[in-house]
Amino acid sequence: MSTATTRLRVRFKETDQMGVVHHSEYPVWLEVARIEWLRDRGLSYRELEDSGISLAVSELEVTYRAAARFDDLLEVTTMLSESRSRRFTFDYRISRPADAVVIATATTRHVPTDRTGRAVRMPDDWLSALSVRVA
Amino acid sequence: MSTATTRLRVRFKETDQMGVVHHSEYPVWLEVARIEWLRDRGLSYRELEDSGISLAVSELEVTYRAAARFDDLLEVTTMLSESRSRRFTFDYRISRPADAVVIATATTRHVPTDRTGRAVRMPDDWLSALSVRVA
Amino acid sequence: MSTATTRLRVRFKETDQMGVVHHSEYPVWLEVARIEWLRDRGLSYRELEDSGISLAVSELEVTYRAAARFDDLLEVTTMLSESRSRRFTFDYRISRPADAVVIATATTRHVPTDRTGRAVRMPDDWLSALSVRVA
Amino acid sequence: MSTATTRLRVRFKETDQMGVVHHSEYPVWLEVARIEWLRDRGLSYRELEDSGISLAVSELEVTYRAAARFDDLLEVTTMLSESRSRRFTFDYRISRPADAVVIATATTRHVPTDRTGRAVRMPDDWLSALSVRVA
Numbered sequence: 001m002s003t004a005t006t007r008l009r010v011r012f013k014e015t016d017q018m019g020v021v022h023h024s025e026y027p028v029w030l031e032v033a034r035i036e037w038l039r040d041r042g043l044s045y046r047e048l049e050d051s052g053i054s055l056a057v058s059e060l061e062v063t064y065r066a067a068a069r070f071d072d073l074l075e076v077t078t079m080l081s082e083s084r085s086r087r088f089t090f091d092y093r094i095s096r097p098a099d100a101v102v103i104a105t106a107t108t109r110h111v112p113t114d115r116t117g118r119a120v121r122m123p124d125d126w127l128s129a130l131s132v133r134v135a
Numbered sequence: 136m137s138t139a140t141t142r143l144r145v146r147f148k149e150t151d152q153m154g155v156v157h158h159s160e161y162p163v164w165l166e167v168a169r170i171e172w173l174r175d176r177g178l179s180y181r182e183l184e185d186s187g188i189s190l191a192v193s194e195l196e197v198t199y200r201a202a203a204r205f206d207d208l209l210e211v212t213t214m215l216s217e218s219r220s221r222r223f224t225f226d227y228r229i230s231r232p233a234d235a236v237v238i239a240t241a242t243t244r245h246v247p248t249d250r251t252g253r254a255v256r257m258p259d260d261w262l263s264a265l266s267v268r269v270a
Numbered sequence: 271m272s273t274a275t276t277r278l279r280v281r282f283k284e285t286d287q288m289g290v291v292h293h294s295e296y297p298v299w300l301e302v303a304r305i306e307w308l309r310d311r312g313l314s315y316r317e318l319e320d321s322g323i324s325l326a327v328s329e330l331e332v333t334y335r336a337a338a339r340f341d342d343l344l345e346v347t348t349m350l351s352e353s354r355s356r357r358f359t360f361d362y363r364i365s366r367p368a369d370a371v372v373i374a375t376a377t378t379r380h381v382p383t384d385r386t387g388r389a390v391r392m393p394d395d396w397l398s399a400l401s402v403r404v405a
Numbered sequence: 406m407s408t409a410t411t412r413l414r415v416r417f418k419e420t421d422q423m424g425v426v427h428h429s430e431y432p433v434w435l436e437v438a439r440i441e442w443l444r445d446r447g448l449s450y451r452e453l454e455d456s457g458i459s460l461a462v463s464e465l466e467v468t469y470r471a472a473a474r475f476d477d478l479l480e481v482t483t484m485l486s487e488s489r490s491r492r493f494t495f496d497y498r499i500s501r502p503a504d505a506v507v508i509a510t511a512t513t514r515h516v517p518t519d520r521t522g523r524a525v526r527m528p529d530d531w532l533s534a535l536s537v538r539v540a
Contacts, residue, residue: 015151016148016151017155059469061465070316071314191334193334206451287422287425
């Protein structure tokens with residue numbers, strides 16, 4: 001119930017000369033998946049940004065388990081694992097359904113900030129939408 | 136006199152699975168070179184941006200002549216080829232000094248815009264600095 | 271009949287500090303759209319690459335008409351406009367259906383190359399699939 | 406003695422609409438710094454890649470401490486913190502000398518792999534060059 005699944009097709013641009021996806025592309029996918037997780041709960045990250053609040057990334061951890069390749073269809077499963085007024089943690093699993101391989105697992109921690117980068121409290125409607133999910 | 140030369144080393148991330156630099160990385164290098172061209176003339180693009188004006192790209196043309204590879208040392212030669220109050224054109228040549236190969240030639244056209252994206256006139260000090268160069 | 275339409279949602283990562291999509295992201299979208307155009311015709315670019323042939327980009331032209339923003343849903347319409355055994359040209363229009371705005375128009379030219387970067391003739395099945403479309 | 410310092414200027418492309426560098430750009434800088442660390446010790450990552458061996462990233466951890474901005478001059482200090490025949494760990498500190506702010510700290514873990522992605526033993530000259538550094 002607190003998870004969302006996002007499907008992605010690997011872009012040619014995301015590969016490097018090793019013939020696999022470059023490791024720095026994974027955080028971009030995590031961000032796409034996180035924003036879809038929010039959208040599923042009626043929360044528009046675009047509107048939050050327009051109101052002057054961002055969910056800044058304070059920590060990133062990725063464990064790379066198998067290579068992803070150009071044109072692969074991947075699934076990112078996103079789960080909110082911690083929710084406080086000034087700190088949120090998401091866990092992710094990136095997998096390739098075609099052969100049931102787990103490509104990577106990851107965690108991102110976030111701090112709500114205003115446009116000057118100062119930590120702020122989340123808007124109440126966001127807090128209530130987010131807090132329900134972890135309990 | 137109206138040219139500047141910027142040196143770059145190709146990053147591993149800039150390659151793709153063909154084993155060469157992906158074509159979408161070239162505009163990033165052109166931007167780095169353009170900003171160095173401005174810096175050479177005492178113009179800080181960071182300050183222009185902070186004042187609310189951007190040199191939005193309105194047109195991009197790149198001709199790819201030879202592949203660039205990871206770890207190559209490249210030179211981007213930048214030249215202002217047109218300068219009006221509301222339109223600027225830069226020409227570029229990307230080369231690899233080690234074997235005197237021309238990697239690409241390119242042109243970018245720019246329109247000064249404010250934060251809403253509306254075309255604006257450049258600040259006078261920028262105009263005078265830029266206009267001298269083409270004459 | 272020789273066109274394909276690809277839908278994309280703008281990623282947060284694709285924006286820059288002007289608050290709009292960075293101009294270097296457009297070639298990445300064109301590539302995604304071109305590969306979908308091929309897929310629509312039963313041509314797998316992944317298989318072509320695996321066989322050692324790439325459609326290297328020899329020229330790129332983009333005209334930027336309106337800004338694209340984070341979370342925008344965009345459509346890329348792709349059309350093969352020239353097809354020879356050793357040269358292919360695609361034209362593109364990127365638009366935002368929500369307000370019927372044309373974001374950009376673009377052209378890419380391609381040369382089939384082998385793994386050493388030498389120009390080669392396309393495989394016959396590719397040639398016949400591609401040649402029909404332009405006539 | 407086992408550290409290297411790499412200087413970088415933040416590219417405009419590396420910013421996002423929050424007005425700061427996007428968090429997915431940091432791993433790209435770490436890679437640049439790691440390759441410079443190797444170069445300082447006479448090890449060419451380009452040659453290792455050409456020989457068919459890569460230092461695949463198996464884990465990535467980044468702690469984001471302060472925002473980096475367009476045009477900032479940054480320093481990445483790189484340190485080899487673990488060295489075995491089939492596993493290497495690097496620690497990093499990204500700082501901004503102008504105001505002595507630490508931007509981020511990070512760790513990457515690596516496994517030497519061949520072109521099929523299988524874990525392999527490092528070449529002896531690499532092992533001896535790397536093993537000295539940690540002791």
